[in-house]
Amino acid sequence: MPGVLLVASLGLSIAILYLATFDLVVTLAFSAGVAVLLAGAFVFERMQRAPAAETAASPDWSVTAAAIEGLGAEAGEAVAITDRANRLVCANSGFVDAFGVDSAPPLLPFDRPVLEALTRLAREAWRDGSANEDLGALTRAGEAPWRVAVARAGRGEDHLVWRFRRIEADPRAAVTDIDLGGPFGRMLSRAGIEAAIVSAEGVVRSASAGFAERAAGDESATLAGQDFVSFLRSDERERIYFAREGRGGTPQTLIDVPLIDAPAGKAPPGAAGESLMLLVDSGVGIGNSWDGAMQAGVAQLEALLSQLPLGLAMTDRDGRFLFGNEAFLRSVDREGRGLPSFPTDLVVREDKAALSDAVRRHGRGPATSGDMAVRLVSSPEEPVSMGLAGVRGLGEAAVLLSLADSTQENQLRRQVAQATKMQAVGQLAGGVAHDFNNVLTAIIGTCDLMLLRHTPGDSDYDDIQQIRANSNRAAALTRQLLAFSRQQTLRPEILQLPDVVSEVSPLIKRLLGEKITYYVQHDRNLGPVRADPQQLEQVIMNLAVNARDAIQSKGEGASGRISLLTRSLQAREVIKLGSEILPAADYTVLIVQDTGGGIPPHVLPKLFEPFFTTKEQGKGTGLGLSTAYGIVKQSGGFIFADNVLDKQGRPTGARFTIYFPVHRGEMPKKRAADPVGSSDWSVGGRILLVEDEDMVRAVAERALSREGYEVTACSGGEEGLEALDRAGEPFDLVVSDVVMPGMDGPAMVREIRKRHPDIPVLFMSGYAEEQLRKDIDIPDMHFIAKPFSVAAIGDKVAAVMRASGKAGAKA
Numbered sequence: 001m002p003g004v005l006l007v008a009s010l011g012l013s014i015a016i017l018y019l020a021t022f023d024l025v026v027t028l029a030f031s032a033g034v035a036v037l038l039a040g041a042f043v044f045e046r047m048q049r050a051p052a053a054e055t056a057a058s059p060d061w062s063v064t065a066a067a068i069e070g071l072g073a074e075a076g077e078a079v080a081i082t083d084r085a086n087r088l089v090c091a092n093s094g095f096v097d098a099f100g101v102d103s104a105p106p107l108l109p110f111d112r113p114v115l116e117a118l119t120r121l122a123r124e125a126w127r128d129g130s131a132n133e134d135l136g137a138l139t140r141a142g143e144a145p146w147r148v149a150v151a152r153a154g155r156g157e158d159h160l161v162w163r164f165r166r167i168e169a170d171p172r173a174a175v176t177d178i179d180l181g182g183p184f185g186r187m188l189s190r191a192g193i194e195a196a197i198v199s200a201e202g203v204v205r206s207a208s209a210g211f212a213e214r215a216a217g218d219e220s221a222t223l224a225g226q227d228f229v230s231f232l233r234s235d236e237r238e239r240i241y242f243a244r245e246g247r248g249g250t251p252q253t254l255i256d257v258p259l260i261d262a263p264a265g266k267a268p269p270g271a272a273g274e275s276l277m278l279l280v281d282s283g284v285g286i287g288n289s290w291d292g293a294m295q296a297g298v299a300q301l302e303a304l305l306s307q308l309p310l311g312l313a314m315t316d317r318d319g320r321f322l323f324g325n326e327a328f329l330r331s332v333d334r335e336g337r338g339l340p341s342f343p344t345d346l347v348v349r350e351d352k353a354a355l356s357d358a359v360r361r362h363g364r365g366p367a368t369s370g371d372m373a374v375r376l377v378s379s380p381e382e383p384v385s386m387g388l389a390g391v392r393g394l395g396e397a398a399v400l401l402s403l404a405d406s407t408q409e410n411q412l413r414r415q416v417a418q419a420t421k422m423q424a425v426g427q428l429a430g431g432v433a434h435d436f437n438n439v440l441t442a443i444i445g446t447c448d449l450m451l452l453r454h455t456p457g458d459s460d461y462d463d464i465q466q467i468r469a470n471s472n473r474a475a476a477l478t479r480q481l482l483a484f485s486r487q488q489t490l491r492p493e494i495l496q497l498p499d500v501v502s503e504v505s506p507l508i509k510r511l512l513g514e515k516i517t518y519y520v521q522h523d524r525n526l527g528p529v530r531a532d533p534q535q536l537e538q539v540i541m542n543l544a545v546n547a548r549d550a551i552q553s554k555g556e557g558a559s560g561r562i563s564l565l566t567r568s569l570q571a572r573e574v575i576k577l578g579s580e581i582l583p584a585a586d587y588t589v590l591i592v593q594d595t596g597g598g599i600p601p602h603v604l605p606k607l608f609e610p611f612f613t614t615k616e617q618g619k620g621t622g623l624g625l626s627t628a629y630g631i632v633k634q635s636g637g638f639i640f641a642d643n644v645l646d647k648q649g650r651p652t653g654a655r656f657t658i659y660f661p662v663h664r665g666e667m668p669k670k671r672a673a674d675p676v677g678s679s680d681w682s683v684g685g686r687i688l689l690v691e692d693e694d695m696v697r698a699v700a701e702r703a704l705s706r707e708g709y710e711v712t713a714c715s716g717g718e719e720g721l722e723a724l725d726r727a728g729e730p731f732d733l734v735v736s737d738v739v740m741p742g743m744d745g746p747a748m749v750r751e752i753r754k755r756h757p758d759i760p761v762l763f764m765s766g767y768a769e770e771q772l773r774k775d776i777d778i779p780d781m782h783f784i785a786k787p788f789s790v791a792a793i794g795d796k797v798a799a800v801m802r803a804s805g806k807a808g809a810k811a
Helices: 002-021 024-056 061-075 093-099 112-128 171-176 183-190 209-216 288-306 326-331 349-363 407-451 461-484 497-512 533-552 571-577 624-634 694-706 717-726 745-755 769-776 790-804
Strands: 077-083 088-091 130-134 146-153 159-166 193-198 204-207 232-234 240-242 252-258 275-281 311-315 321-324 369-376 379-394 397-403 493-495 516-522 529-531 560-569 587-594 638-645 651-661 686-690 710-714 733-737 761-765 781-785
Touching: 061 077, 061 088, 077 093, 093 159, 112 130, 112 146, 112 159, 183 193, 183 209, 193 209, 204 209, 240 252, 311 326, 326 397, 349 369, 349 379, 349 397, 407 461, 407 694, 407 790, 493 497, 493 533, 497 516, 497 533, 497 560, 497 587, 529 533, 529 651, 533 560, 533 587, 533 624, 533 651, 624 638, 686 694, 686 717, 694 710, 694 733, 694 790, 710 717, 717 733, 717 745, 733 745, 733 790, 761 790, 781 790
Parallel strands: 516 560, 686 710, 686 733, 733 761, 761 781
Antiparallel strands: 077 088, 077 159, 130 146, 146 159, 193 204, 193 275, 232 240, 252 275, 311 321, 311 397, 369 379, 379 397, 493 529, 560 587, 587 651, 638 651
16 A cells, blocks of 8 residues: 555656646656666565565464463363365364374364265355354264364464364263153162152152152152152161151162263263162162072071060061961961961951051051051950051061950950949939938928927828938938949948858848858958948848849749858969959958859949849849949959859859958057937037028028027028128037038138137038048038938037037026
């Protein structure tokens, strides 16, 4: 460009000279001189530029080689630079190692399809500036595929830069193409191996059906997207278990297979961290040597189980018996006959389906355990408890069955249930009897007051007497209910059983008649017992009458024998009995047995229930044995009923056995009878009467007023305290009910004693005096049992006041 401007300037100058002079010769001479000068300048310039051009034609390729060597090594590429003549100008060591120094792109040692592709890439790069292509599809089998990128470069864009990168095979593709939820996964599960593909972040990508079943309980469960470690747990010994199975499952061996076929640090991008996780049952072995060891281990286990007293058997996954020890054969009554094919052959038809399902459930999946009640064919009336436990790692064995003789357990369970029922019925009976006693107190007291106004010759006298007699009969019934519920009033004494038997024997003989033999036998060295003699006589009478009725039920004029026996039982003998109910102690035993044919098995559990009777309607109340049961229990004893068997095991009669603990300590004096006041005179005094039942309060108030007492009647504890505060003078005696709404009798008396510590108290109640004394614990306390008559409460109040010195005789 500068040369063109110079020529134009000279041409313009010549034109101006000619126009100025119009002399052609001068103009030509000037033009020739200028031409000579331009030629010299041009030659001089060419001479100066020749070395620089020569220098620019020979660049320093060592810098370029160092650059592509570093970049190529970092990216794992083979890099080469060629000129327009396809001559190799520069290359890194990766290109030299792959193709040598004698080859230059596109003429490299490839097959014709690859060479044609490289030539096409070179043309596209010269034309468009760049081109690239994957040559994997064009490479022969066994050859490494390449990805090629070509770019035009250089100051004159007269060179091509070639980049070659190997196409690495992705190891994840081969694994993820496997359907873990299909046959391959099931094959692994049968071998005790569960598989899952896990991402670098620990998230499950896919899992086998066996893994899903053991991890989530459902082989069709979708686990993708959940944390892999959430399905596993480890114990203190760092053993790995499925979290759902816990320690009940088999320990697992975890194998982490990285899905990267490259040295560390050279993994393909995106593949680092993704793994195939294999969980192998620790019981799974490989090879014949393991099989032999497993068989030997199973044989040792069977030898061990055969020596245990507990009935044990093993089945396979399909529920077929593999082994059963002698105790198991005895439990199912198949000694000498061996085991059947399946456990379901041992149970009744109704239990077959449930047992089959349970065995199949425990034989597959995680190792679980449990038990179920089944009825054996050998004894269908008594359910037994069969234990089932899944076992793993023992070859064919999949389920361990256990069977224990539960006869004693069932018997104890029935006894506990019976005792609980008897206690509940007793509480109900005691509550009914207590309320009924209030009604009877009012009826009997009213009859007594009416009889005071009638003489034996009056027309109403006999009717009133009849009412009173029936009321007393009802009172006797309530006493029996209280005896059963162990809430009656007892007056225990230290006594010898033979003395009580001797007292009641004459009456028993008269009741039995001539055809029934009465036999008594006493043991030596009998220990004393603590009981109420009158109540104990009632127990013996009830049992004797029951035995008589059993003998007579065999037919009119039937004969038999009733025996009363006493025995001494030491504590060491009690231990030998192995009773779950009877504590180890010394006992004096009373036995009443008969020859009446025994008690039917279905009657024995209900024998001591109130109002239960096997007699005809109208011939029994059903309270005889329940009363005996209550008296014995309230006395601290135990009563049992069973049958006496002959040599053939048939019942010949019933036997009732009563155990009384031997009393240890001093022999207390018998309680003196309360002095009874004469009805010909009365004592004076002020009485505070507190009773919530209107009928009982009215009868007691009238009865005590007739005896000459000044009575203040109140309907509750709060009202009684108010009457005490209003009274000008203190009361001589407080007569109160025990159980009342609001403030009860004992609470009221305690408040009264704070103000008047010496005032005597007489409690009226239908409950047992002994129990009330334990619960209330108030000094100078007296007691009268409901129902009571008018005369009884008058006499009792007089006796209490005389004992307290509160009043004197009054004509």
